[in-house]
Amino acid sequence: MNDAPPPEEPFACARCGTTTDTLPLTWTCSVENGRRQYFCEECARANIRAIEGRLDSSWW
Numbered sequence: 001m002n003d004a005p006p007p008e009e010p011f012a013c014a015r016c017g018t019t020t021d022t023l024p025l026t027w028t029c030s031v032e033n034g035r036r037q038y039f040c041e042e043c044a045r046a047n048i049r050a051i052e053g054r055l056d057s058s059w060w
């Protein structure tokens with residue numbers, strides 16, 4: 001493909017690695033160390049407290 005690369009790579013869940021071309025409304029976006037990270041619905045629920053608390057994610 002010689003087309004220009006898209007502005008954003010496909011979204012990938014930072015926890016389980018699930019990828020999607022379009023960001024579902026159920027996914028959660030979190031900024032960690034200046035990088036955007038996305039979590040699928042299931043992982044977002046599992047990590048909701050960590051995300052909202054902006055805790056260090058190194059334990060993931």
Ligand SMILES: [Zn+2]
Nearest residue numbers: 013016040043
């Ligand atoms: Zn996930």
